[in-house]
Structures are given as C-alpha cells and as structure tokens.
Amino acid sequence: MRCCSLIISTLKKRLVNNPMSRNWQLLVAAGLAILMIITRSNYFDWATVLPSASLAIFFLVGFYLRSYLSFAVFAGLAYACDYWVLYIGGEGCFTSAYGFIFAGYFLLWRSAKWAAERYDLGRLQNGIKLLAVALLSISGAFLISNGSFYAFSGNFSDLSLIDYSARVMRYYFTYLTDPLIYLGIVALVHRLVERLPATNVEASE
Numbered sequence: 001m002r003c004c005s006l007i008i009s010t011l012k013k014r015l016v017n018n019p020m021s022r023n024w025q026l027l028v029a030a031g032l033a034i035l036m037i038i039t040r041s042n043y044f045d046w047a048t049v050l051p052s053a054s055l056a057i058f059f060l061v062g063f064y065l066r067s068y069l070s071f072a073v074f075a076g077l078a079y080a081c082d083y084w085v086l087y088i089g090g091e092g093c094f095t096s097a098y099g100f101i102f103a104g105y106f107l108l109w110r111s112a113k114w115a116a117e118r119y120d121l122g123r124l125q126n127g128i129k130l131l132a133v134a135l136l137s138i139s140g141a142f143l144i145s146n147g148s149f150y151a152f153s154g155n156f157s158d159l160s161l162i163d164y165s166a167r168v169m170r171y172y173f174t175y176l177t178d179p180l181i182y183l184g185i186v187a188l189v190h191r192l193v194e195r196l197p198a199t200n201v202e203a204s205e
Contacts (some may be wrong), residue, residue: 028060040085062116095153096154098147108141111137121191142172
C-alpha cells in the first residue's frame with residue numbers, strides 16, 4: 001500500500017501540480033492531440049457520434065500546457081484536420097471568416113491559462129470559478145465564430161443580423177454543453193488523482 005501511495009503521490013505532483021515536467025506535458029499533449037484527431041478529422045467512422053472536442057482541448061491546453069507554442073501547435077493541428085476533411089470528403093467550411101475560429105480558440109486558451117495561474121481544483125470555490133471562466137470563454141468563442149461568419153463569409157447578404165442571430169442561437173446550447181462534458185470528465189480525473197494519495201496513506205497506516 002505504501003508503494004501505491006508513493007506512485008500516486010508522484011503522479012499528483014507531476015500531473016496535477018503545475019509546472020508540469022516535460023514528460024508529462026508531452027503525455028498530456030499527445031492525449032489531447034489524439035482526441036482532436038478522432039473527433040475532428042472524421043477519419044474513424046465510429047467516432048462520428050462523438051461531439052467535437054476542439055473547444056475543450058484548447059481550454060485544457062491553456063490550463064495544463066500554457067505555452068504559446070502549445071497553442072500554435074494545436075491550432076496547426078486543427079487546421080490540418082479541417083484540410084483533411086475538405087481534401088478527403090469534400091466537406092468543409094473554408095470561407096473568408098475561417099481564420100476567426102482561431103481567435104475564439106485563442107480566447108479559450110488564454111482564459112484557461114489565466115485561470116490556471118490563479119485557481120486550482122482543490123477547493124469547491126475554485127472549481128466554480130473555473131466553470132464560470134469556461135462558460136464565459138466558450139460563449140465568447142461562439143460569438144466570435146458566428147459573428148465573423150455572418151460578417152465575412154459572404155453567405156448572408158440578404159439576411160438581417162437579428163434573423164441570423166435567431167437562427168444560430170438554436171446551436172448555442174450544444175456548443176456550450178459539448179465542451180463542458182469533456183471538461184467535466186477531465187475535472188473528475190484531476191480531482192481523483194488529487195484525492196487518491198491521502199486515501200492510500202490512510203489505508204497504509
């Protein structure tokens with residue numbers, strides 16, 4: 001039991017407490033990259049039932065990895081996935097407004113980085129604050145993405161802003177809840193890793 005406690009304690013220090021070691025950063029980055037490929041590229045037929053994890057991924061990259069390089073790498077991966085979908089399946093949405101989705105992703109990344117430097121998941125109050133940051137940043141990304149699509153895509157010249165807003169608002173709920181599901185799962189794992197060492201120490205005594 002003492003050996004298990006030592007292993008989990010090491011995991012807590014390296015995975016939960018920032019700054020993370022380089023090896024753990026690479027592990028987290030690899031896991032998030034695989035998740036993005038699975039949910040964004042449509043390469044795996046069985047994965048089409050999964051909602052896109054991109055919004056959650058950029059939030060988690062900001063929270064755990066934090067470097068500007070990490071944002072650039074994942075932005076490049078998102079673009080590569082979109083290009084793959086366009087090249088292979090002939091599907092995609094590359095308009096003049098496409099680049100603005102990365103402004104939304106940057107908002108998510110920067111908000112999570114800001115929150116990670118101030119809050120952790122060790123206290124309920126901090127968890128509520130992190131949830132508020134996630135809600136606000138996801139909502140901001142929604143406004144940036146849909147607002148830029150209306151303004152610059154050239155597809156809505158005959159549609160008023162009010163009518164367009166009414167149309168896109170029906171997608172707001174899933175836009176908000178899909179990333180929150182992924183973030184909730186990660187938060188649970190995060191908290192479990194934090195709590196396990198103390199449990200094991202008590203059991204060993």
